[in-house]
Amino acid sequence: MSLRFRVLGSGSGGNATLVEGGSSRVLLDAGLGPRQLAERLESAGVDPASLDAVFVSHEHGDHARGARAFSAKWGVPLAGTRGTFRAAGLAEAKVPALVEMAPGETRTIRRLTVRAVGVPHDAASPLAFVVSVGEESLGHATDLGHLSRGLVDAFRGCSALLVESNYDPALLRDGPYPWSLKERILGPLGHLSNGDVARLLEKGLGDACRRVVLAHLSRKNNHPELALQAAEEALLRAGRRAVEVALAAPEGTDWIPVRAPRAAAGRRDGQLRLF
C-alpha cells in the first residue's frame, strides 16, 4: 500500500497537491481556478470527480481560490478549519459538504488519514497536513512564518516532506516589495526562508524521512538554485546524504512516490562504505 503525490501548482500563482494512497485521493489546497485544476488532474490521469476531499490549508487566494467552484462542479467535499471556512466565505457556500476539523484532529478516508497541524501564519486558523497510509506519510506545509515545535514534532515521523522555501533574506531585503510587505513576509506569521528550511533539515528531520520537496518559492525574492543549495548543504551537515531533495516548479511536478528508491536508502549516513 503505497502513497504518492503530485504537485499541481506551487507559489503565488496557486497551490494544490494531489495525494493518492490506499485507494483514496485527496487534494491539499485548491489555489488554482477550477478549470485549470481539472485540466491538471486529468493530465495526471485522475478524474476530478474521483477525489474524496479537498483539504484547504487557509483562506489566502493562492490556496483557496478554486475551492468553492471545484467542490460544487465535481461534487467533492471540502475539509478545513471553521476559521478558514468563514474567512474564505465558504461557511455558507453551496457545496456538497463541509468537513470541519480543528488543529490536532485527524480524518480517515478508507485507509488514508489526514491529520491537521496548526501553523503560525497570518490567516484565521491555518493548517499543515500529515497524510498517511500504513507506515508511509507525507508532511505538507506551505505558508508559515516560523517552525513551531508542534509542526516539527508532527513531521518527525514522516517519510517525505513538502515544505515551503519561500525567500532568500538578502533578495527579499533588496527586492522590489514595499517595506510593509517585506516585514510581513519576514515576520513570525509570514513565510519560511531558505535558512529556516535548512535549520529544519539539519536539526529537526526525523530518521524516517527520505525525500524533501521544496515548494512555494517566491519568484521575486528567491532563486531555485539558492533554495536547493541551502537544503543540500544542511542535509550534508546532518550526514543525511540519502535524503533526496527536489523543487516544485510553479506549474507542478510529476508523480512523486513517498518511499524513496531502495538504492538511496542504502546510501544513508555513508553506510555504503561498509558494503
Ligand SMILES: [Zn+2]
Ligand atoms: Zn501561499
Ligand SMILES: [Zn+2]
Ligand atoms: Zn498564506
